[in-house]
Amino acid sequence: MSVPESLLKVAAIFFDIIFVLLVAYVVFIFGIRIFWSFKSKRLKGKELPETKEFLRLKKGKGVIYIYAPNCKPCKLVDPVIKKLSKEIKGVPFVRINAAEDVELVRKLGVLATPTVIITERGRIREILIGPVTEGTIREKLK
Structure with missing residues (x-):
């Protein structure tokens, strides 16, 4: 019993989309962490607000x-x-x-x-x- 070729193409597209979304998520998370670390380095030495x-x-x-x-x-x-x-x-x-x-x-x-x-x-x-x-x-x- 063989799987129809059209079903294999749909499955390949589905897994490609999942892979792209996973990579985008990882890049987004690392991007946020890099941004936070950059922002926190800029705050070092800054004086506290007068409160x-x-x-x-x-x-x-x-x-x-x-x-x-x-x-x-x-x-x-x-x-x-x-x-x-x-x-x-x-x-x-x-x-x-x-x-x-x-x-x-x-x-x-x-x-x-x-x-x-x-x-x-x-x-x-x-x-x-x-x-x-x-x-x-x-x-x-x-």
């Missing part, structure tokens, strides 16, 4: 944690931030809900959640986009 939330970050090191309540990766990072804020004394932690403080998030130039911003003397020193581990944050705070 009451950031007053305690003007001296020494600090951490800004930007999250969204419905973000799954944020739910993984949230316990890490809470634990570190209790353990590391002398380093202020500021939590910003991106859904409620949209204007402040725009001022910071944040594109995705979760984002952890390490500050030093009121300036952005490091930006960590996406889920990060406790060890990574500790290392960046040294």
Whole structure:
């Protein structure tokens, strides 16, 4: 029993379309990641906006944690931030809900959640986009 040639052509076109869509998706995801890393490099050294939330970050090191309540990766990072804020004394932690403080998030130039911003003397020193581990944050705070 042989398969009709027209059915083989349709199947080949179908698999070609699936392959093109898969490649486009991968290129899109990597493109977004490259854009985020480029944007975050441009933000390094930038001074924090003059707001009451950031007053305690003007001296020494600090951490800004930007999250969204419905973000799954944020739910993984949230316990890490809470634990570190209790353990590391002398380093202020500021939590910003991106859904409620949209204007402040725009001022910071944040594109995705979760984002952890390490500050030093009121300036952005490091930006960590996406889920990060406790060890990574500790290392960046040294």
